[in-house]
Amino acid sequence: MDAIIQRIRRSGPIPFDHFMELALYGEAGFYTNARGAGRAGRDFLTSVQVGPLFAFMVARTIDREWRALGEPDPFFVVEAGAGDGTLAKGVLQAQPECRTALRYLLVERSPELCARQRANVELVDVALLLGPHGQDPQGFETELIPESGVGPLCAQSSELPATVVDGVIIANELLDNLAFGVAEFDGSVWHEVRVGLNESGGFAEVLTPIGERDRAVLRETAPTAVAGNRVPLNRSLTDWFVDAARSLRRGAVIAIDYIVSMETILQRSPGWLRTYSEHAHAGDPLTAPGSRDITADVPLEYILSAARSAQLAGGELQTQQVWLESLGIAEIAQRAQQHWDTHAAVGDLGALKARSTANEAALLCAPGGLGGFVVARFVKAGI
Ligand SMILES: C[S@@+](CC[C@H](N)C(=O)[O-])C[C@H]1O[C@@H](n2cnc3c(N)ncnc32)[C@H](O)[C@@H]1O
The missing domain is CATH 3.40.50.12710 (Rossmann fold)
Incomplete structure (x- = not known):
């Protein structure tokens, strides 16, 4: 936090991606402190x-x-x-x-x-x-x-x-x-969202003119933006x-x-x-x-x-x-569910594991949740 304040005092309002970089990966940043993915005691589930x-x-x-x-x-x-x-x-x-x-x-x-x-x-x-x-x-x-x-x-x-x-x-x-920057459209031009300091020393947004390169990208990728829209600048x-x-x-x-x-x-x-x-x-x-x-x-x-x-x-x-279906997850889930259905009364380790596998498959494939993530595959030319 102090490092961010010092940075802003030295250089004026910083682009949002600079703020994010320090907030996540700087000294005392979120990931620097080993926070992140996991179950109880952690922050989000991947x-x-x-x-x-x-x-x-x-x-x-x-x-x-x-x-x-x-x-x-x-x-x-x-x-x-x-x-x-x-x-x-x-x-x-x-x-x-x-x-x-x-x-x-x-x-x-x-x-x-x-x-x-x-x-x-x-x-x-x-x-x-x-x-x-x-x-x-x-x-x-x-x-x-x-x-x-x-x-x-x-x-x-x-x-x-x-x-x-x-x-x-x-x-x-x-x-x-x-780290990504943030741009805001006012109905006619795009602005860059920067982070500065307010009178009481807290962080506050400041809109500044956007660079020509980012403006060109937004002209091409976000032509339907209306006043007030914000988009990321994944530089x-x-x-x-x-x-x-x-x-x-x-x-x-x-x-x-x-x-x-x-x-x-x-x-x-x-x-x-x-x-x-x-x-x-x-x-x-x-x-x-x-x-x-x-x-x-x-x-x-x-x-x-x-x-x-x-x-x-x-x-x-x-x-x-x-993607998971193309790798055979439906068959794995079906087998696991059948095992659970026939062994639930026994309740042994195998049955519990089967139930857990079937539950995991449902979570990983849920269309409104993890199943809706996108898997993007690119290849280095030649294969
Ligand atoms: C949302 S977590 C995902 C962790 C893990 N892949 C998962 O799915 O549970 C993102 C991780 O990427 C790391 N990270 C961010 N930028 C990175 C980079 N440029 N190179 C390597 N790791 C990076 C972070 O420190 C963090 O551990």
Whole structure:
């Protein structure tokens, strides 16, 4: 909070994305303090935290991508925004077919969450995971050929890899947490929403002229805006996609998120911006920075444009429900339900597990809830 106040005192009102960056990832930021996804005692529930079924389905997707690439070894899974490592743990427990080829990199920028990953997965040094390595019979480093059949190996990093790998980059609920600016339309021109200080030293919004680049983007993507509409300015999205594409020699980028059209953003305005704390909506994003998550629907138009800038092809979009069905979740749920129906009276561990699986499937596929998330898949040209 003090750091934000100092910043504003030094430089004047700051764009909303600068405020969000500090509120979530700065000193005493929400994620810096290891707040975030999880059940009791945490702040919001993601598909990952619903139970092990989501990771089981992700393991199937990983195998599908591995086969599409011709079963390379090593095969890299880069999980961006990996949180406390729950998804990685579940994927490994699901024993994917690619496991002996699998090198799983958990990319997470919160050091505190990285520390928590250690309780969920066994980690090796990132250089060992990424580096091609081999040894001649005398034990000296020899020509650097990636060793095969040594997976699964896991490591952690605060950034996407600088080396180029064959594999898949997967991000569940990351894009909505990349800092975004906010623009407001007054009926004839767009303004940038900045955060300044009011007379009593609290945070207050200030509208300022918007830059030419953002104005051009909004002219193209939000031509139907009416006075009072607000939209996000996802200026860091392109950088993330460019970095992701740069990390891949061959493979796919899969982002699962609250993705909607700009038209929907305009209709929901300003409700597309949300805050969460302790499993409840947390109100004004400017209040007590660090105490609440700040998140938003992500405009599809921005994602497609970012992927184009990164020279990614594809742009296959499905709801989470359709994506999970394509991976066989309906059959898993049906089997689980049948088991529960016939064993409920016994009430043993198997029956309870079956009931839990059926419940998880329903939650993950619920059209008005997690099932309505969008799974966007792009590929690095060549596969
Ligand atoms: C909403 S949480 C999702 C966590 C997890 N993927 C899940 O579904 O439960 C977003 C996570 O992304 C992390 N994050 C945000 N920006 C990041 C970046 N540029 N690189 C890596 N992690 C990032 C945050 O620290 C946070 O842990």
